[in-house]
Amino acid sequence: MSSKLTRLLAVIFALSLLAAACGSDDASDVADNAAATDDAADVVEADEEAEEAEDEATGGAVDEEEAADAVEEAAEGEVEDGGVITTTLEDLEAEWAAQRAEIVAEIKAAGYGLDGDILTGPGGWTVDLSDCPEDWTNDAGVADGVITIGHTTAQSGALASYGNIGVGMDAYFDYVNESGGIGPDGLQIDLLIKDDAYVATQTQELVAELLQSVDPFYIFTLGSPNTFAVQGTMNENCVPQPMSQTGHQAWGDPDNNPWTTGLQLSYATESLLWGSWIEDNLPAGTKVAALVMDNDFGLAYEQGFERFAEESDHIGEVTFVRHDPAAATLTNEMTTLAASGPDVFIAMTAGNPCLLAVEEAARTGIKDIAITFMPSVCKAVSSYMAPAGEAAADWYIFGGGWKDSTDPQYESDTYISWMNSQIEAAGLDSAVSLYASGYGQFGWPAAQTLMIAAELDGGLTRTNYMIALRSLRMEHPALLEGIGFGMNGSEDAYLVEGSDLSQFDYDNQSWVIEGGVIDLDGKSANCAWVAGEGC
Numbered sequence: 001m002s003s004k005l006t007r008l009l010a011v012i013f014a015l016s017l018l019a020a021a022c023g024s025d026d027a028s029d030v031a032d033n034a035a036a037t038d039d040a041a042d043v044v045e046a047d048e049e050a051e052e053a054e055d056e057a058t059g060g061a062v063d064e065e066e067a068a069d070a071v072e073e074a075a076e077g078e079v080e081d082g083g084v085i086t087t088t089l090e091d092l093e094a095e096w097a098a099q100r101a102e103i104v105a106e107i108k109a110a111g112y113g114l115d116g117d118i119l120t121g122p123g124g125w126t127v128d129l130s131d132c133p134e135d136w137t138n139d140a141g142v143a144d145g146v147i148t149i150g151h152t153t154a155q156s157g158a159l160a161s162y163g164n165i166g167v168g169m170d171a172y173f174d175y176v177n178e179s180g181g182i183g184p185d186g187l188q189i190d191l192l193i194k195d196d197a198y199v200a201t202q203t204q205e206l207v208a209e210l211l212q213s214v215d216p217f218y219i220f221t222l223g224s225p226n227t228f229a230v231q232g233t234m235n236e237n238c239v240p241q242p243m244s245q246t247g248h249q250a251w252g253d254p255d256n257n258p259w260t261t262g263l264q265l266s267y268a269t270e271s272l273l274w275g276s277w278i279e280d281n282l283p284a285g286t287k288v289a290a291l292v293m294d295n296d297f298g299l300a301y302e303q304g305f306e307r308f309a310e311e312s313d314h315i316g317e318v319t320f321v322r323h324d325p326a327a328a329t330l331t332n333e334m335t336t337l338a339a340s341g342p343d344v345f346i347a348m349t350a351g352n353p354c355l356l357a358v359e360e361a362a363r364t365g366i367k368d369i370a371i372t373f374m375p376s377v378c379k380a381v382s383s384y385m386a387p388a389g390e391a392a393a394d395w396y397i398f399g400g401g402w403k404d405s406t407d408p409q410y411e412s413d414t415y416i417s418w419m420n421s422q423i424e425a426a427g428l429d430s431a432v433s434l435y436a437s438g439y440g441q442f443g444w445p446a447a448q449t450l451m452i453a454a455e456l457d458g459g460l461t462r463t464n465y466m467i468a469l470r471s472l473r474m475e476h477p478a479l480l481e482g483i484g485f486g487m488n489g490s491e492d493a494y495l496v497e498g499s500d501l502s503q504f505d506y507d508n509q510s511w512v513i514e515g516g517v518i519d520l521d522g523k524s525a526n527c528a529w530v531a532g533e534g535c
Contacts, residue, residue, distance in 0.1 A: 061268035071276040083481035123489025132238035141217025150210040150219035155195035159351035168438025171426040183454025200229035224297035250529035252493035265400040271304030285316040289342035294322035301348035334360035354378035362391035376400040380433040393506035401483040405436030415477040440478040484521030
């Protein structure tokens with residue numbers, strides 16, 4: 001904006017919309033205060049307050065200036081050896097045990113836990129258990145030496161490949177069971193996988209069935225629309241819905257939805273990283289074309305990028321074209337986007353449509369005239385890049401900081417090579433990187449959190465598990481070096497807030513990191529999501 005006053009007016013307008021959507025008294029107070037006086041000092045003070053409120057309004061994303069600075073710094077940096085781990089697995093396990101012990105000690109020293117019906121945790125996080133159902137039990141899902149966990153996922157339909165995450169995670173849990181299980185009693189993990197075909201209504205039916213039949217300790221969900229469909233049910237029933245397999249910013253809402261968390265990079269932050277890269281590298285007036293999956297997942301990307309573009313004096317016309325998540329082809333949508341004459345193309349989609357977008361970008365000529373971005377959820381080389389052939393060459397991605405287990409550059413990585421050998425030993429194909437996503441990206445922290453909770457006073461209970469999860473801060477072995485992994489109650493609700501910027505090397509079938517990594521740990525504002533409107 002050209003001046004403080006102009007910026008203030010824009011902020012006041014934005015906050016008034018937010019207040020209408022979310023009932024934010026703080027936002028309206030800022031607006032009323034700024035409008036009530038012409039005194040210069042008061043205007044400056046109101047501007048500062050508005051900036052703070054605006055940071056909160058960006059829910060799920062970091063501040064735009066911080067994102068821009070991080071992108072610029074990463075371009076000047078360098079990741080040595082791609083962040084490859086060379087220490088032994090035994091040393092890694094010792095490090096994890098030490099990190100878990102430190103978290104347990106911190107939780108006990110802080111006195112987090114139950115005080116009557118009030119559950120307290122780090123960062124001012126509290127939950128009133130008097131709101132739970134009368135028949136709710138804290139140790140549900142733990143009986144006869146077994147921890148029963150539910151998981152709804154897509155094992156059929158257009159996004160069926162993501163079902164491999166659950167299969168990989170189950171293989172990791174088998175490894176944990178064989179290695180002594182969870183806690184001093186060696187509890188065994190039993191993962192019940194249910195196919196919802198990425199259909200939200202089926203997710204609702206399956207979750208209702210799980211709650212009525214086995215009442216699992218917690219339930220994993222995959223997909224933004226699917227997680228949304230049952231988020232209310234899970235929180236009303238006080239059942240943990242942890243590490244949801246979706247990067248929607250709405251999972252960063254610890255106060256309104258205390259039982260739900262995400263794991264991966266927020267789509268809102270990813271949108272800001274796209275915009276920041278464009279501003280740093282391309283001329284003013286840059287035209288952007290975006291293919292958007294027509295559901296809450298795609299909307300998260302679209303709204304995040306649209307907001308950035310509207311405030312940018314650098315990005316010109318932006319064309320969004322939505323597509324049916326179950327579409328077998330994207331010919332019409334990509335033809336329309338090609339006709340807009342973009343300088344940049346962004347795939348704001350997931351699953352098989354990512355592969356279709358790469359193929360159609362080549363067919364329509366978009367690949368020849370535009371910088372093309374793949375979304376972080378489609379980083380898997382074996383699933384989305386390799387099948388596209390040469391059309392995949394030179395695509396860019398803010399990949400969320402994860403190491404692809406099939407990428408040749410990580411063959412010497414201690415953890416990745418061990419994980420691939422374990423996947424093969426489980427009778428799975430290590431060439432399918434989504435198995436490794438389940439094994440290492442999701443399975444590892446799931447087990448670490450259970451181990452921490454089992455060491456707390458009272459042993460493994462749902463409340464201890466949620467305290468452990470909200471306190472989790474460890475060095476994730478599947479993340480690139482330099483990217484933090486952890487939460488802090490209501491103060492930091494996102495486990496991963498960093499990313500790599502990489503370009504696909506077709507000849508070597510590898511994502512090559514451009515510069516250094518981007519780490520914005522602890523800087524994403526919480527997101528009280530309003531359906532159809534955003535944070």
